[in-house]
Amino acid sequence: MDVLSVEGGRRLAGRVHIEGAKNAGLPACVASLLVDEGVVIHRVPQLRDVSTILFTLGSLGKRVVRNGGSVVISEDGPLAAEASAYSVRKMRASFLVLGPLVGRLGRAVVPLPGGCSIGARPVDLHLLGLRALGAHVEETASAVTVTAERLRGARVEFSFPSVGATEQLLMTGTLASGVTEIVNAAVEPEVLDLVELLRAMGAEIEVEGRTIRVAEARLHGAEHTLIPDRIEAGTLLLAGVATRGAVTVVDVRPDHLEPFLAVLRAMGVDVAIEGGDVTASAAGGTRGVDIRTAPHPGFPTDLHPQTAAALACAAGTSQIVETVFEGRYTYVDGMRAMGAQISTDGRTATITGVNGLRGAAVEAPDIRAGAALVLGALAAHGTSAVSGLDKIERGYDKLPDKLQSLGANVERREA
Numbered sequence: 001m002d003v004l005s006v007e008g009g010r011r012l013a014g015r016v017h018i019e020g021a022k023n024a025g026l027p028a029c030v031a032s033l034l035v036d037e038g039v040v041i042h043r044v045p046q047l048r049d050v051s052t053i054l055f056t057l058g059s060l061g062k063r064v065v066r067n068g069g070s071v072v073i074s075e076d077g078p079l080a081a082e083a084s085a086y087s088v089r090k091m092r093a094s095f096l097v098l099g100p101l102v103g104r105l106g107r108a109v110v111p112l113p114g115g116c117s118i119g120a121r122p123v124d125l126h127l128l129g130l131r132a133l134g135a136h137v138e139e140t141a142s143a144v145t146v147t148a149e150r151l152r153g154a155r156v157e158f159s160f161p162s163v164g165a166t167e168q169l170l171m172t173g174t175l176a177s178g179v180t181e182i183v184n185a186a187v188e189p190e191v192l193d194l195v196e197l198l199r200a201m202g203a204e205i206e207v208e209g210r211t212i213r214v215a216e217a218r219l220h221g222a223e224h225t226l227i228p229d230r231i232e233a234g235t236l237l238l239a240g241v242a243t244r245g246a247v248t249v250v251d252v253r254p255d256h257l258e259p260f261l262a263v264l265r266a267m268g269v270d271v272a273i274e275g276g277d278v279t280a281s282a283a284g285g286t287r288g289v290d291i292r293t294a295p296h297p298g299f300p301t302d303l304h305p306q307t308a309a310a311l312a313c314a315a316g317t318s319q320i321v322e323t324v325f326e327g328r329y330t331y332v333d334g335m336r337a338m339g340a341q342i343s344t345d346g347r348t349a350t351i352t353g354v355n356g357l358r359g360a361a362v363e364a365p366d367i368r369a370g371a372a373l374v375l376g377a378l379a380a381h382g383t384s385a386v387s388g389l390d391k392i393e394r395g396y397d398k399l400p401d402k403l404q405s406l407g408a409n410v411e412r413r414e415a
């Protein structure tokens, strides 16, 4: 298990390239199951989670060829209806293969998902959607079997705008007859990127506020470039903010980052946007803010832990209310080990900024909490060892190299 050794206290500054969005790439790869023609995806990050989904597709009978940042997914034989437990348990996004497989084959068996340990994360909304389209769903403790002779479009209203359930139903809806209407749908940039890919594949999709309509259409192969990763961009901007430096993320979508940038401005960070480049400068210091995470266009839950790390060294007190994942607070113990003053009460974290964090040996509990601990270590005086780098690298491609290029003193070593 690799460890990131961090000598903290250096101000990070410079320009850094951002990868394609992991959370757009995973459903985009799954969408290839909807057709027997080729789907080509560009700006695909070199991440473990991407390898896991490509492995899943390969084991279902797809032919996958990776060439740098591009992936070509084609089909030259029959598809299998059963996904392996190995890949689905490893990563929740693999569950998305369910609907496309049912639509193509009339039957799919998918183990119940794993993924980050950030709360209960049920799949009831995914199954509600599939049932509404006429599928028969049979659940056991370890797997879900779904069968459908024919999928028929229907109106489905979600009690919560789940990203995964919206993506599941969007894809399945393209193979159903008539119109599928998703009410209270998630409209995260990654969901809308999937809409773009599906449209390029011939789907007829209308998005109106939180309502998405998918009409029956004949799909075909397509080529698509992923949107830049707003969570990676936010994390690297925060690396600059936490160290009172100035980082520019290059070739991003500033509009996708806006709910996050609004919080940076409220912290007293100087935010400059020039075309697709965003610079956050915090040389003058930062102050506490109150944040509430929420589905897009709210503040993204995937930037909660990293923002908390930056707030741990801001002047004054901050509160973060987590409304999406109840188990987001896995970063708290590690940050406290570095001297941060953070307490939690239910879904609320209260953070009182301290003058200086100190280096410590900590372990990454999951992707985003792990990134938060790296930010804490960069801001701290002294040396830290962040173990569990493999967890962080599920979501961050070349993170040590990128931090080094911004002037951080970090080194990856084997434990």
Ligand code: UD1
Residues within 6 Å of the ligand: 023, 024, 026, 092, 093, 119, 120, 121, 122, 123, 124, 125, 126, 127, 160, 161, 162, 163, 164, 165, 186, 188, 190, 301, 302, 324, 325, 326
């Ligand atoms: C996706 C992202 C993840 C991000 C999250 C919220 C991917 C691969 N992952 O996860 O990084 O943190 O969106 O922006 O894109 N829920 C239910 N029933 C369901 C589905 C979800 O109750 O059937 C609940 C979950 O327990 C959670 C909330 O809804 O509390 C949000 O989950 P969801 O939006 O589905 O997140 P994911 O798609 O898993």
